[in-house]
Amino acid sequence: MTWVLVRKLxxxxxxxxxxxxxxxFLFQIxxxxxxxxxxxxxxxxxxxxxxxxEFLQNVLxxxxxxxxxxxxxxxxxxQVELNKSDNFMSISYVHPLPLTILGIFAIGRxxxxxxxxxxxxxxELLLAQPIxxxxxxxxxxxxxxxxIPTLCLTIWIGTYCSTWWNGLQTSENAMxxxxxxxxxxxxxxxxxxxxxxxxxxxxxxxxxxSRARVWGxxxxxxxxxxxxxxxxxxxxxxxxxxxxxxxxxxxxxxxxIFNEDWYARGSVWFHLSVLIGAGAxxxxxxxxxxxxxxxxxxx
Amino acid sequence: xxxRTEQLTKNYGAVTALDRLDLEVVPGEIxxxxxxxxxxxxxxxxxxxxxxxxxxxRAAIAGHDCWADSVNARRLVSYLPGELRLYENMTGIQxxxxxxxxxxxSPTDRVDQLARLFDIDIQRPLAQMSSGMKRKIAxxxxxxxxxxxxxxxEPTNTLDPNMRDQLLSQLAQAGKRGxxxxxxxxxxxxxxxxxxxxxxxxxxxxxxxxxxxxxxxIRRVRVRLSQAVDAIAAPAHVESLxxxxxxxxxxxxxxxxxxxxxxxxxxxADLQIEPMGLAEIYQKYHQMxxxx
Numbered sequence: 001m002t003w004v005l006v007r008k009l010x011x012x013x014x015x016x017x018x019x020x021x022x023x024x025f026l027f028q029i030x031x032x033x034x035x036x037x038x039x040x041x042x043x044x045x046x047x048x049x050x051x052x053x054e055f056l057q058n059v060l061x062x063x064x065x066x067x068x069x070x071x072x073x074x075x076x077x078x079q080v081e082l083n084k085s086d087n088f089m090s091i092s093y094v095h096p097l098p099l100t101i102l103g104i105f106a107i108g109r110x111x112x113x114x115x116x117x118x119x120x121x122x123x124e125l126l127l128a129q130p131i132x133x134x135x136x137x138x139x140x141x142x143x144x145x146x147x148i149p150t151l152c153l154t155i156w157i158g159t160y161c162s163t164w165w166n167g168l169q170t171s172e173n174a175m176x177x178x179x180x181x182x183x184x185x186x187x188x189x190x191x192x193x194x195x196x197x198x199x200x201x202x203x204x205x206x207x208x209x210s211r212a213r214v215w216g217x218x219x220x221x222x223x224x225x226x227x228x229x230x231x232x233x234x235x236x237x238x239x240x241x242x243x244x245x246x247x248x249x250x251x252x253x254x255x256x257i258f259n260e261d262w263y264a265r266g267s268v269w270f271h272l273s274v275l276i277g278a279g280a281x282x283x284x285x286x287x288x289x290x291x292x293x294x295x296x297x298x299x
Numbered sequence: 300x301x302x303r304t305e306q307l308t309k310n311y312g313a314v315t316a317l318d319r320l321d322l323e324v325v326p327g328e329i330x331x332x333x334x335x336x337x338x339x340x341x342x343x344x345x346x347x348x349x350x351x352x353x354x355x356x357r358a359a360i361a362g363h364d365c366w367a368d369s370v371n372a373r374r375l376v377s378y379l380p381g382e383l384r385l386y387e388n389m390t391g392i393q394x395x396x397x398x399x400x401x402x403x404x405s406p407t408d409r410v411d412q413l414a415r416l417f418d419i420d421i422q423r424p425l426a427q428m429s430s431g432m433k434r435k436i437a438x439x440x441x442x443x444x445x446x447x448x449x450x451x452x453e454p455t456n457t458l459d460p461n462m463r464d465q466l467l468s469q470l471a472q473a474g475k476r477g478x479x480x481x482x483x484x485x486x487x488x489x490x491x492x493x494x495x496x497x498x499x500x501x502x503x504x505x506x507x508x509x510x511x512x513x514x515x516x517i518r519r520v521r522v523r524l525s526q527a528v529d530a531i532a533a534p535a536h537v538e539s540l541x542x543x544x545x546x547x548x549x550x551x552x553x554x555x556x557x558x559x560x561x562x563x564x565x566x567x568a569d570l571q572i573e574p575m576g577l578a579e580i581y582q583k584y585h586q587m588x589x590x591x
Contacts, residue, residue, distance in 0.1 A: 004400040012388065121384030125437075128348060128378035129401040130370050295350035297341065297382060 005131070005139035006146075013109065013147060020105045021151055024098055025158040031092035032162020039085040039176055053083055085168050086178045086257070089159065093186050093253045096226075099193070102151065106194045107218045109147075110201035113140045114290055115208035123295060137287045140202065148194045152187040159183050185262055186253035192275035193251045197222060199282025200247075206286035209296050222247070250274040301326045301375075301448055301479050302347065306356035309342050316342040318503040319356065324481060326447065329474040331490035332483040333581060334500035340483035341381055343500070344452050347481075348378055360448060374402075377441045381452035381483070383434055391421035391428070391436045398440045406443055413439045416465065430457045442469055449473055451482035455489055467493050487577045497577060499584050506584045509577065517575035520558070522547040525568040534561050550575060 047053065081087045092098065114136070117123035127133065160180040163169050168178040201218040208214040225246035232243035243249040250271040256262040302324040309317040317339040324330050332340045345351045347358045349369030358365040363372040386394055392410070399406045414421045417435040425433060434457055441449060449470070455463045470480050471493045484490050490497055491511070499507040524545040533540050536553025545568075551558050562570065 004397065008397055121380070121382055122386055124350065124378075124380045124382075125385065125398070126401075127350060128373065128376070128380070129398060130374040131401055132370050292352070294352055295345070297345070 002135045002139050002142065005135065006142045009139055009143045010146065013143065016105065017147055017150065020101055021154040023101055024151060024155050027098050028092055028155060028158025029162045031089065032166050032168065035085050035088040036166035036168060039083060039088055043083050057082060083175055085176045086182060089163065089178050090254045090257045093190065102194050103197050103222055106197035107201045107215065110198045111205050111211050111214040111218060113202055114205040115214040116211040118209045118296065119211045127295060133291045134287055137283065137290055141283055144195060144198050148191050152190045155190065156183060156187055182257050185256040188272060189251060189253040189256060192272050193247060195279035196247045196275045199279030202286040203282040203289065206290040247275060247278060302360050302481065304356065304358040307346055307353055307358050308355045309346060309351055310354040315503050317346065320505050322498065324479055326479055327474060327477045328495050329470065329480040329493050331494040331497045332500060333485065333490060333497055335485060338500040339503035340500055341452055344450055344483060347450060348376065349373060375446055376448045376450055377444050377446045379437055379441045379451040379454050383437050385425050385433055385437065387426040390424050391419065394425060394436060395421065395440050395443065399443065402444055404444045409443060413442060431459060431462065434458060435462065438466060445478060447478060449478055449480045453484055454482055455486060487581060491577050499581060501584060507580065509580055514575055516552055518551045518572050519575045520549055520551050521571040522562065522567055523569040525566040528565060
């Protein structure tokens with residue numbers, strides 16, 4: 001019976017899914033082009049003009065300068081070397097634009113899941129049938145397990161296609177060469193982040209009766225987390241301690257892209273566990289909350 | 300007993316939406332729940348469907364507790380919500396198939412039969428249907444599974460008079476098939492038309508149970524006399540006799556020839572005999588509560 005619900009939910013979601021997947025794919029294509037232009041042309045031109053790589057790296061990524069702190073907070077980690085194509089390409093996995101698209105998609109879907117159904121009045125129709133409330137939450141979990149990997153895969157296909165079209169896979173210059181397979185493990189990290197968004201929002205949704213209000217609460221929560229994570233890097237003395245409480249702090253795909261032995265690093269698994277744990281706890285709380293609550297009449 | 304509620308109560312904070320409702324409905328019965336807005340009709344139905352958790356008391360359908368064992372209870376129920384909202388991205392037939400799949404019930408050729416009867420194109424997207432047409436689709440999904448209990452919350456809302464009659468006839472047929480029908484309404488005539496029993500709710504409390512068979516035996520008689528009569532000796536079976544100038548108004552439960560024989564002795568100028576309707580009973584409780 002859960003499969004009947006899953007089929008229906010997939011049918012409802014296919015259009016937004018296609019739109020989001022296309023946007024993510026196109027972003028990767030665009031970023032591949034930007035990477036190619038910067039690492040093969042612009043950096044070389046700047047070096048010819050007398051600007052050394054060290055100077056650029058210091059200006060753009062120095063932790064002691066405000067610009068460096070901001071750029072680093074956005075593109076991630078001190079490990080990024082701007083003249084390396086795979087390093088530059090990895091920025092697309094932490095760039096705020098795809099993360100915002102993924103976040104909005106996950107929040108929107110989860111807000112619609114319970115509060116949205118109550119808001120539209122269709123939850124009554126659904127729960128008048130002999131199905132358990134738990135099955136509704138389970139069906140959404142199954143849909144997440146199908147939809148999120150699909151989006152992750154689309155991102156990777158985008159990475160593959162863009163690096164291939166821009167000749168980065170076969171470049172003779174080792175600094176400019178990109179191996180798209182190195183990006184595959186990072187999909188786990190993207191999956192975990194989107195799942196965390198979805199699970200936490202599902203919990204908020206299970207308590208609500210208005211889709212818009214759930215949207216508001218969830219976006220405020222994740223925006224606060226994002227800002228705490230950014231300002232925690234700019235003002236570490238005051239805010240660093242708060243960063244581990246944000247999902248964005250635990251989203252570290254570049255560790256998995258840059259290090260071939262990522263699976264041997266405890267910190268990688270710790271961060272992944274926190275994100276997946278947040279999603280799982282969110283879903284569990286959504287299940288218990290929804291199963292115990294009254295189903296109000298539609299607004 | 301198919302449906303039983305025992306001291307069923309629902310509070311929203313300090314507000315009591317339903318107060319110690321005791322109800323027993325047997326298989327094949329058609330029961331109406333009457334009451335003004337806010338009297339607790341919908342709350343009672345929503346408690347029976349397991350949408351709401353009772354504050355105290357319980358409701359059970361064929362022995363299955365409506366909250367704790369709600370899935371088994373709902374297996375025996377089909378429900379038409381008062382505030383009808385459907386999945387607008389589906390066609391009529393897609394919605395019917397989806398809900399049938401959830402019930403593990405395959406819709407038979409009765410789908411086409413009902414579609415013809417209700418004069419509705421089930422292939423049309425719901426988004427392009429009027430509210431009356433959507434209601435017909437929702438009614439089809441209620442009537443198709445032929446569950447032992449059919450619960451309808453104000454089912455004739457937005458229906459045209461023809462469709463309303465069609466629906467009431469379908470409900471009467473469901474009753475004849477042995478299905479139990481429980482529906483809320485504030486349209487007294489439709490309740491009178493098909494119900495076996497009627498519960499009147501006021502401010503969350505069940506104030507009166509009316510058996511319709513005994514109500515139908517009562518006649519309301521209004522007589523206008525051509526001249527005043529000194530003393531009126533009313534025969535047996537005359538109740539609630541009121542006299543005003545040269546007019547008599549009373550209820551009569553006895554055999555008609557006896558009544559006509561008595562009236563023949565009076566100087567009758569005009570006479571009205573009609574079945575006693577629910578309106579008077581409803582008004583009686585409505586006014587009684589209103590004056591408290």
